Amino acid sequence: MKTVNVWVLAGLVLLFAGERLVHKGVILDIVSIVLGFVVPESKSTSTKEIKQTIGDTSGIAINAGGDVNLDIVPQSYEYQELKRKVDNARRNLVKLPNDPDFQEELQKAEKNLNDFIEGIHKLLAEIDRIPLNSERGAKARQYFEQGKYQEAREILDEKEMNQEKQYWLKEKEQGKKRVEEATAYLDSLAVEYIFKAKLTALDYQLGDQRMARTRELFEEALELGRTPERLFDYALFLQENNQFVDTEKLYMEALTIRRQLAGNHPAVYLPDVATTLNNLGIVVAADSSRREKAEQLYQEALTIRRQLAGNNPAVYLPDVAKTLNNLGNLVAADSSRREKAEQLYQEALATYRHLVGNNPAVYQPYVAMTLNNLGLLVAADSSHREKAEQLYQEALATYRHLVGNNPAVYRPDVAMTLNNLGNLVAADSSRREKAEQLYQEALTIRRQLAKSNPAVYRPDVAMTLNNLGLLVAADSSRHEEAEQLYQEALATYHHLVGNNPAVYRPYVAKTLNNLGLLVAADSSRREEAEQLYQEALATYHHLVGNNPAVYRPDVAMTLNNLGNLVAADSSRREKAEQLYQEALATYRHLVGNNPAVYRPYVAMTLNNLGNLVADDSSRREKAEQLYQEALTIRRQLAGNHPAVYLPDVAMTLNNLGIVVAADSSRREKAEQLYQEALTIRRQLAKSNPAVYRPDVAMTLNNLGLLVAADSSRREEAEQLYQEALATCRHLVGNNPAVYRPYVAMTLNNLGSLVAADSSRREEAEQLYQEALATYRQLAGNHPAVYLPDVANSLSAYGFAHLSWHQPKNAIPYLREAEEIFTILARQERQFFKGKLDWIQQLLQQASETEKK
Template sequence: MLRDASPRMVDMGGGWGLAPAGWGVGLAALGAAFGQLLGTTPLAVLGATVGAVSGAFAPTIYDAVRDRNRKQDALPATAELVSTHHGPASLLAPDRRVVSFAGREAELAALEAWCADPVGAPMRLVTGPGGVGKTRLMLELAARLGHQWGFVVVTEDQEATALAHWREVTDKPLLLVVDYAETRERLNVLVRSVVGDGGGRVRLLLLARSEGEWWDRLGSGERPVREAHARATVEQMVLSADVAAGVSDADLIDAAVGDFARVLGVEPAPSVVVDADEGRGRMLDLHAAALVGVLTAAQEAGVGAVRVDLGVVLEDLLSHEVRFWLGSAEAAGLCAGPSGLTVTALGQVVAAGTLLGAADRASGVALLGRVPGVPQSVKVAEWLGGLYPAEPGQGWLGGLRPDRLAELHVTRQLAESPELAAGCLTDLDEGQARQALTVLGRASADYEPARELLGRILPLISGVAASLEAPRETLEAISAAIPFPSLAMAEADAIIVGKILATFPAGDRSGEYARWLSLSASLTAQLGRPGEALPVEQQAVTIRRELAELYPDRYRPDLADSLSNLGITFSELGRPNEALPVTQEAVTIYRELAELYSHLYRPDLAASLSDLGIRFWELGRPDEALPAAQEAVTIRRELAGLYPDRYRPDLADSLSNLGITFSELGRPREALPVTQEATTIYRELAELHPDRYRPDLAASLSNLGVYFSQLGRPDEALPVTQEAATIYRELAGLYPDRYRPDLAGSLSNLGIRFSELGRPDEALPATQEATTIYRELAGLYPDRYRPDLAGSLSNLGVRFSELGRPDEALPATQEAVTIRRELAGLYPDRYRADLAVSLSNLGAWLSELGRPDEALPATQEAATIYRELAGLYPDRYRADLAGSLSNLGVWLSELGRLDEALPATQEAVTIYRELAGLYPDRYRADLAVSLSNLGNRLWELGRPDEALSAEQEAVTIRRELAELHPDLADSLSNLGSTFSELGHPDETDEAAREVSEDLGL
């Protein structure tokens, strides 16, 4: 998604003594004088040239100078901060430069070298969580470049003009900076101007908390922009909390303590001792700890060492800010009398102002009406506006700073007061909606309550989106502010994107229109509505195919992207035969592109290969899926080694797909480790970004449970399956359209796990709930969910049988056979194996009901199918063939056809013996069962000596497995019968004693 935001042109000079009256003469005339004033300061980054920039920037620069003078004049000479116009948290603002810069020398050197390199990349991306020092790094870079370079922080609505204005007066090197790049509108316009610049050297530095869809979309422009984006991706700088190897957190805090004390005019705290968890603290937190220490020492005379808990330092700082609000409000007479404002009310007023802002004084007064119990008073509004004035050109009301402190406060206030949340997120105009989405979206990266809050208020936000009437540019900006992918915000984003599409003229065939079509389809599919997404994505493919024929360099990547999405949509609709060719075409395009531009398109090639693997195994062709899945893992492992923050999620995705492919090939031992690796990655990611990665974690846990089960380790399979079901239940409660199918799948798996552990009474309700969900879904989307319904019905039959209720098992299994027979007629490669499963079960239930003559043909058909499949995929289907042959032997025996029963049972024993040699954990129990069956067949044929040998081997195996499989009594009973037949009563009595002991009798 295109993510753009608001810019401002700023002179970072250190000397702010220029008189305001001088600006009335005109900027060009004052250029030289302004350059002299700033040229002697450490931060004279614009120098003389800034005075000659177009007069359009004069009000912005003048207001910035005036505002900075006012702020510095207002700094207190003592620690009585409530006597000033600014709270203590304002001292943490990076542009105040209260704390001397420290560390980041390696990063600064790299950025300086980038600026100095005549052929350097035009654009760099610096990412990192809030508070690690991105803005401080940018300001220090500007200072070090000195007056030889110009420096412009591009603000909103200046993307298309900032560089042009600069070039009108000079070809001096220029550093352009965009902060919060992930939230910006028209960022592509700025990049286009930078890469197409024919003047002097220009560098564009983008600062963002993370890359994501906004970054991917930025790279979808014309070829020069794509190439700049590709270089920036390769050279991306990710900031961690560790600012320098030789500088400790304690060193940074000690230095900051001195700086804060000097600015506040107080004695430094004797010492500030920080309690922290392992690992480095974020720069903002360390500076906040120093500030809290200084404030505490100033307020508590004679205090010794001040202890600060880094884990709650922002809360501590917020408490100082609250005291500042209260003192200033009391001084303004807002708290006096029975109707005076309480501390709670003051905090809610600040939260509402920070969340929504206000364009003018009247809007500030109206804002107060959103806060419960607070009157719409001009006096209160003036107090709030004086407390946090807006930046020049950014409206009337600003908000609490720094951002992480603001996000904490807003999240806490809205989470604690549903009335405040409802008031602040109802009837918003486009500016308020955008700001609210941005603040809460950022807050959700750090605070779990913010994520929960987004989920609760989604209907309110969606209502605002549905009623919003605004120009396309405004709609694009709001869409850009919504994280993607995001469960909480997908509905609102889909509504807004639909409005954007409506602004294009009828019959539009542009690439821009196709891009929004593709995004609309992705969002609709994300909401669990692939049937609605399909025609939209098909239209995007048609347009992009036409454009790719005319302009292949520009549009073939876009075509490949839409083809990949179309394949996914067909797959979600249960139409894998249509998904395969479009996915293959996408792979072909990306492979050709990757050969030409490896660094740019290898990630896309890996993604399409991963999709191709899925398409093949959906069609029952796992042998063709494997090489595609393995190639995808190889590429993504290399990429994740170079850029872990960017590609570890993709690696986890491909590892999961590879595990599925191994499982489909009957190789669970190889499926397990790659899936465990994927689960580990997803768990780490879900802790950082639950909105994005909890669904992936749940899917990986479900797969892990399947592979543990296939390896005969049901006790390890159960907890991961339960965790997956828990996550999906929570998600389905929030987003039923999207996650009820996944919940049903996890419940089916949970039923199987309980069954494997001999707990059928717990297995049945889980399976019944899964069947209910799938029946509802199959009624709505039969192509997609009838296969799942059949699988669930088949499982339900097994659960009833395990509970001794074969009369209830039979109709469920018959319905499963009917559905699967229809599916196998249409897609034999995909569904014949499933049909065989249901036929085997049908034979078993008919036999339990005393109808072996009806059981036999179903079992024979199942064995025939499994024999054909085992010939094609022995690793995958030989075990199923053996199970079917065992059943066949039993039914033939019940019908008195002993000569036919024996060879089927012997073949089953042979197969299980081979499998148990390879996978003893998985197949020794099955071997014991088949040996016991063989003993029965031999005994029925009057060959007790041979029967004894088979039963003894079965008992030996079962003794070893008794702790895990307490079915030893069955084998001992059979052995007792055989001994009796052979005339060995002593052995019979011994077997009976062991049976009694085993049963606790």
Template sequence: MANLQSDQNNVESAQANYEEALQSYRDLAAENPRTYLPDVATTLNNLANLQKDQNNVENAQANYEEALEIRRDLAAENPRTYLPDVAMTLSNLAILQKAQNNVESAQANCEEALQICRDLAAENPRIYLPDVATTLNNLAILQKAQNNVENAQANYEEALEIRRDLAAENPRIYLPDVATTLNNLAVLQSDQNNVESAQANYEEALEIRRDLAAENPRTYLPGVAMTLNNLAILQKAQNNVENAQANYEEALQSYRDLAAENPRTYLPDVATTLNNLANLQKAQNNVESAQANYEEALEIRRDLAAENPRTYLPGVAMTLNNLAILQSDQNNVESAQANYEEALEIRRDLAAENPRTYLPDVAMTLNNLAILQKAQNNVESAQANYEEALEIRRDLAAENPRTYLPDVAMTLNNLAILQSDQNDVESAQANYEEALQSYRDLAAENPRIYLPDVAMTLNNLAVLQSDQNNVESAQANYEEALEIRRDLATENPRTYLPDVAATLNNLANLQKAQNNVESAQANYEEALEIRRDLAAENPRTYLPDVAKTLINLSIFYLQAVPDTDRSVGMAVEVLEIFQDFQEIPIVVRYAETAVRVLQANGVDISQQP
């Protein structure tokens, strides 16, 4: 009964029933330990699973550890019977430890569980190969979180091979596991920018799950929706907006239908998908829809957290953070600050109980709040929050550099931008250079992931150097950034062509200031061509960038290479773009500059739109 209640998110009843069963088994085991200690261990394990899902970490860990101790003692006498249970408990405990960022213990337990399962499978492959595959999958999830990509991929691929072989004999039982491993491998490949492989694996997993759901929708529709959601995340990253939106919307409808029958179980998935869809809409400058979806997700998560704060308050904080980013972009400063501060308060409280898990989120919110404060010229608060975020991330990276060094580098980069704006050139340069060295080191091991960050930091450092009239260094860094981004765009144009255009635009600004008119013109025009092509497919996202390069060129043709027709024509086009983006503050600024350019060209502004 408690297992069913747990599956239905009826936590209170499940816990009461597990605890009653546990007490009964303890009483029985006091008289007859040989018979009932295994049941004590099983109930402890099940209760710990429930407590883990509720973020009741201390009790979950205590119960797993007691179950493990009992099962080790039983296995010492009867390994054939009880070693499988030892392996299962080790695996469950490792999952808990991973969630707490207790990486060393999690890895040790995963590896011990895997060795046990391999030994058992050597004698009895039919029974224990599935457990080998499950443990490989769990170990790979841990390795992925540590950016140990090579080992994670190897373990996913071994798990997939085992599960394909099992499914060849018994598809009803093992095809769902094939789909799970394909999905997990695709998540890893997506993070490595191995787009083609990730898409192929998501699509195969989706096809398997659709076929399974056609026969048994209650069981397999959630898997269909999950894979649609993951595929949409990949498509969003590739700027494949139409397909991403369609997949998010199908996933959302599936979860809404499931939640209509079983709200306890599926409302959290409705909220997650609303949040992801809103992220896509925000990137498309579809502000109204994004805000509506964030707010619906937030309302759902607040209601869930009212009943079960341990489990759902982290989701409340995440949605508040995302909504605040949207509000910040819209210059709705008061609401953005309130939401960041509420998110930060929640995450500080969570971190007070469980720092391993929630301190990274505290640092992320401090970083985002600092970005808002910087934009409001609240320099003192912004610097304090960046520095606290940096201190947290340095401490985390000291224990786990694979996972947290990228966050250290990102915060250094953001702090350097603030320092640059304050003319604290020495500190800004030092932080950019430290960030750049970190990203170069990371890219030496994993270029797919970190070369984009190398290019971004080179670009930012070049902006600083350009402002200091350190032209030679600025040009060298822009050109290196451009070369990296061109190479990335050759493989993945949807994702990296926008960055190529941004670097061309910045390099052209430098060349214009140096009276290198010919090169500046060529780079502005190439940037404009790229941005026009991007906007032809996705106008909501890229027309503001078109406006940015147009206004740069309009000024260029006003001052550097006088050409009134071109200068006026481009300024007028900026004003035309503005008509559809009046809610976007940066486009408003481009339009204001366009008006000044037109006035400088002697144009009667009253005749313009």
């Protein structure tokens, strides 16, 4: 912990110095304010969700299964076999719950079962558009609809089909009169190959050969003609299995053909061109370095669909809305283009609201989805949070209604919206209890969903664990609970990264940042916290190379948090300043494009840099400039959104008060700053004592220091110290690792005050002794942070003995302080040389007095 020292006649007192917030990447502010020392502004990262892009399966509307009995799926041999493997894996894991091989076995088995069910349902839904016209094809379809999937594959005998293929190809090549018949037969055969490919994709008994065998069958179909429909089907299969390189090639080939066809028959083929452009946009957008190309694809799809909707709105307006949503998602990822993204979402929303009038059952989910996406976008601007909450609430009400008829489909959407609404509500410190209720409901739903489908819902569980951890961490008495939440989230993301690093590395980095912030609050674990921050920073630096618009804010966030941690070590302040300056430069750049979002982060980093600079007494004018700029921004922000930004106003008032108080001619001004900060914090503590009582204690201590300098107001100063001490002792009961330093600081300051009264020396000695004992214990675990405090406390105690005319008793304390300051001055001369000189003067004075 870092201290700022005020030297007065009563002795050395320790100032509850500036506070830092450690900042987060998205929405939720967790303000970490530690009494008495310079505590960083900490922003942890909450995770919000956006409903992902909407892909097209084909240009033709799909029948959602007709009258097919979906209950037959669990009766199939394949389902029973996959279920047996899941049960076996679960039994193995019960025996050895920590075995990573068994954990992986269970996850793979559950994923296969869930993918099988989803794949069967999807194929059942599209069966009516597959022209299985041959006797063999019709029989295969019959077996499939009866749940006899192996029989369906077997009747599509490849040996027989290959023989027929060779025969009819030969007939066609020879140009006989049967060319037309051969072409028709080969087209029918191609349909059978594609149908068997889709059945093979669901044959998990093939193990690692499943993908290869499926691709072989698609390739067989393409040998019979590379039609755009076959290319599209093959590309869609590869896209769903994350084979993006080959997917893009196939979509491009299909697109080329469809463009040519549309040239002659636009009314027939332009819808297919738009469909292919939309899906190709999704594939390209997955690569963050190619978002400009993705936008071109979406824009072309949108132009075509607008034209089509002009002539036939009933058919094509849904496609317009779909591409508007996808384009909105893409544009929203660039924080400088949020106004454009909002326009896209608003148009999509208006379209879906119109469509809902004629078909609510189909389009209500899309209304809810777009409300959620728009809510996410609007919530990023703190002045529009009320509007964002209205959007989320409408989305939530819609999803809750839909759950009544179809819980299996819409419960995940309820959980998603609860999570996002929780993020928004949590930003208002007076509503954290409400936010926790929202997160807990989301987490309960997601844990239930993950039991039956871990491959899909474990990431969502991790997301809500992270967000709930942020909320809980704001209450210092619940840090252990918060760490458990973060650790569970981090373990999940580390596991997910193994299979999909492009998607989950950012989430690993966010959770590392949040866990680092929490761990850093315990001064004995700062080395561990630095490792967490460094890993997060390395990850963000890697990500920013491909996508600076998205990840530069995260780099700045982690630089700020790491700067806070490094600044606590007085020997590394130069490094801390470099980190803050880089973060500030990044935020100033981001503000140019999006002031509503990034001005709060500029203010935060100005505050933290001000704390660091203020430690050097020769740079206090610079520190005051930094604080004043931060305060100006925060007052403006609080004018529009007091519940969110008043805590930050109080923080900067407190820090500015410290700098101003160092000039004895400006103490009246300093007292005004402290009193305003104290008034705000007392109000905040009434509604949320767990979060804001530490801040009240901090300002009480600082105000006590100021008042104590006036010898006529020492009784008033003692009341301030006593209230601060009582608060700190109460906080220690729940979180000793965080608040013991603040108890020691207030004891030391109170000791200096009491020591000035010669009739209370015994009481003063008890206060000094307890403070010194506490600092010695803390320095034993973390000397770089607490040795300066040990030296300060020794100096104060030694000075007190001198003022009591006890030079012999003073000398041991002053000598030990001299030894520590000598070491510290070698490391940072500009900070500790003045203190060393002063201690040496006191030692000389003590020695001369003793000789007399």
